[in-house]
Amino acid sequence: MNPFSPSDSIRSWGGVLKAPHHVARPGWRSELSRLVLSGRQQGYRLLACGLRRSYGDSGLNPHEGLIDMTGLDRMITLDPATRRIRVEAGASFDAILQVIVRQGLFLPVTPGTRFVTVGGAIANDVHGKNHHRHGTIGRWVRRLGLLRSDGLELDLAPDDPSGLFQATIGGLGLTGVITWAEIELMPIASAMMDVENIPFGKLDEFFTLAADSEDAFDYTVSWIDCLSGGERLGRGIFTRGNHAGTGSILPDRGNTLLTMPVNLPGLAMNRYSISAFNALYVWNGRRKSGTARTGLHPFFYPLDSIGRWNRMYGRNGMYQYQSVVPAAVQKEATHDMLKAISASGQGSFLAVLKTFGDVASPGLLSFPAPGTTLALDFPNRGDVTLKLMGRLDAIVREAGGRLYPAKDGRMSAAMFQAGYPAWQEFAKYVDAGFSSHFWKRVSQI
Ligand SMILES: Cc1cc2nc3c(=O)[nH]c(=O)nc-3n(C[C@H](O)[C@H](O)[C@H](O)COP(=O)(O)OP(=O)(O)OC[C@H]3O[C@@H](n4cnc5c(N)ncnc54)[C@H](O)[C@@H]3O)c2cc1C
Known part of the structure; x- marks a missing residue:
């Protein structure tokens, strides 16, 4: 029996890309070797996938074989x-x-x-x-x-x-x-987290908070309001935390509170709804500022409480854009990106800013590098959204930064190759029997 069956509708998590695949879902490790050989004999190039939480096309392999490992x-x-x-x-x-x-x-x-x-x-x-x-x-x-x-x-x-x-x-x-x-x-020592939320009014304050927090806190991250401009450009809420030294070792249940049953109409995500959400978030952050003890799930996985939240972006889906820019130019480059986003009136309520440390990544193509990473969702509005991301690309490239393949579905081959100078070294290790839409796109010379 052929372990691969056709599936018309494998969609990226961002929902922008959709393509037919031949999918196999093995149940035992002992099947895998035969399954790979069978796929190859049928002429497919292969790709494994997991829970398909990558936003763009790195987990897609259109018209070829996809091995669902779940x-x-x-x-x-x-x-x-x-x-x-x-x-x-x-x-x-x-x-x-x-x-x-x-x-x-x-x-x-x-x-x-x-x-x-x-x-x-x-x-x-x-x-x-x-x-x-x-x-x-x-x-x-x-x-x-x-x-x-x-x-x-x-x-x-x-x-x-x-x-x-x-x-x-x-x-x-x-x-x-x-x-x-x-x-x-x-x-x-426990399943609890000691957490502190600190509202900040502009971007410079974020960098001061990050520098002041890294020695004493294991975890740091910020949400930012990417639609506010002028004096309030880069305002947000800085969160820092540590595992608590005492408290119950039993994890909170982390239940999904709500699941989006269908795609919302695309209009639900517009400048006004996102601005309103951001204002509310800032207000709520101020109200809840200070220290608190929370469970693991609300601290690490707040978005998991809404099942299939990606459907909020409607049928056109969304692009996620995650960049890292080097520490030496992080302030200017992040400022320029936020200014471009605020001026465009596009942006999302899911905007995250974080400084990466200098712990070296072991992978040839690992994304993190010392500096600042900015991650945002953009509802897909076609050309205007692509143009904005093109402007951000120029800032990131000029700064000597790069984009995260897990989040990407559209960067150019030139952008990828400039950001990942080891890509040709990596290419020597690519198994000729494997492929992905992402790799075909970015490895073109
Ligand atoms: C809400 C949300 C928050 C996120 N936050 C972060 C974050 O903070 N930091 C971060 O780094 N990422 C983050 N991500 C991205 C996510 O962590 C990555 O995309 C992750 O790799 C997804 O895992 P997956 O099992 O869904 O893999 P998939 O998306 O299915 O696949 C990812 C890649 O792994 C390959 N792959 C999968 N399984 C195998 C296998 N068995 N063997 C070989 N290759 C395999 C696929 O071919 C593909 O290239 C977030 C995503 C979401 C949706």
Whole structure:
């Protein structure tokens, strides 16, 4: 029986891109090698995917083979003494947290949603609010299994002399299928967080708060109002926190409070609704400023409380834009980007600003670099949105920065290649039996 079946409607998380694929969903690791060979015999180039939380086309492989790894979600071993967990690559962070938190352990790095798989997180070398302390998830991967298109599975460790381990961390699924991984966890004393919210009135204050917070706080992040301009350009709310030293070790339940049943009409996301939301958020932030003790879920994953929140952007979907600019020019470049966004009247209520630290990322194509990262959603309004992102590209490129492939569905090959000078070195490790829409787009010379 052919393990691949046609699917017309694989959509990116941002909802802008949609394409037909041949999809296989294995249930056992022992099937994987035959499945890969079968896909290749049918002439497909392959790509693994996880929970498909990447916004653009890095997880899409139109008209080719897509291996949905979410059926391979078993926990293989957990050793509390060495704090190492070995799991199948389709295991979600959500499922892992349900097991490890009550054992006094936590993920050393987690993105802003727990609905990602281990394979997807490694392939994007994800970062979290503690980048200035822990760097990316790739720094905590102690071993992984990698299945190549010849059907052979390799067992790779960080000291792998072939360079394939470094290429696979942040390798966007192009070096093969990650079948399992072993990750070193971090100890926690409780499932509570001590958190402080500090409203700030303009961009300079953000940079002062970030510099003042990084020694004493493991986690820092800011929400910013990207529509306000003039004196209030870059106003927002700075959040910093640490795992609490006392309190219950039982995690809060982190339930989804509401699920968007359908796409909202595109008009729901307009300048006025977003401005109104931002004003409310600032007001609420001022009201709630100060310190508080919260559970893990509200601190790490506030967006997960709304299921399928991406449907709020309507049928046209949204683009996510995440850049990093080097520390030496971060103030000017971030100021210029916010000015361009505010002047355009486009922007979203999901705008996040954070400083990255100088902990080196292990992957050849890892996104984070020392400096400041800005992440925003733009409702897709066609040409005007693309033009605005083009203006932002020019600022990021001029600053010597780059964009995050996990969030991207449209950057030019020139923009990618300028931001990732190691891309040609990386290309040597790409398995010829694998491909993605993203890679075809950005690796053109
Ligand atoms: C609300 C929200 C908040 C987010 N916050 C952050 C954040 O704070 N920091 C951050 O870094 N990212 C963040 N992201 C992005 C997200 O963490 C990444 O896109 C993550 O990689 C998604 O994991 P996934 O399982 O959905 O992978 P997918 O999106 O399905 O795939 C991602 C990539 O991994 C590859 N891949 C998947 N599984 C495998 C495998 N088994 N073997 C080889 N390759 C594989 C795919 O080919 C693709 O290239 C956020 C996303 C959302 C929706």
